[in-house]
Amino acid sequence: MSCPICQRASDDKYRPFCSRRCSDVDLDKWLTGAYRVAATELEQDETSSDHPAEDPSNRTN
Numbered sequence: 001m002s003c004p005i006c007q008r009a010s011d012d013k014y015r016p017f018c019s020r021r022c023s024d025v026d027l028d029k030w031l032t033g034a035y036r037v038a039a040t041e042l043e044q045d046e047t048s049s050d051h052p053a054e055d056p057s058n059r060t061n
């Protein structure tokens with residue numbers, strides 16, 4: 001099996017990666033992707049809750 005990051009022969013210690021560095025690269029990619037998904041969900045939530053807090057025409061004084 002070869003390293004999914006750099007295609008070199010993988011090391012038993014860091015399978016399926018060839019080194020700690022490639023393992024970190026993959027983890028970083030995964031975390032970045034997860035963060036992007038969370039950010040997109042936040043944006044969507046903000047848009048869906050975009051309504052006026054109070055209606056000024058409904059005031060009687």
Ligand SMILES: [Zn+2]
Nearest residue numbers: 003006018022
């Ligand atoms: Zn590698």
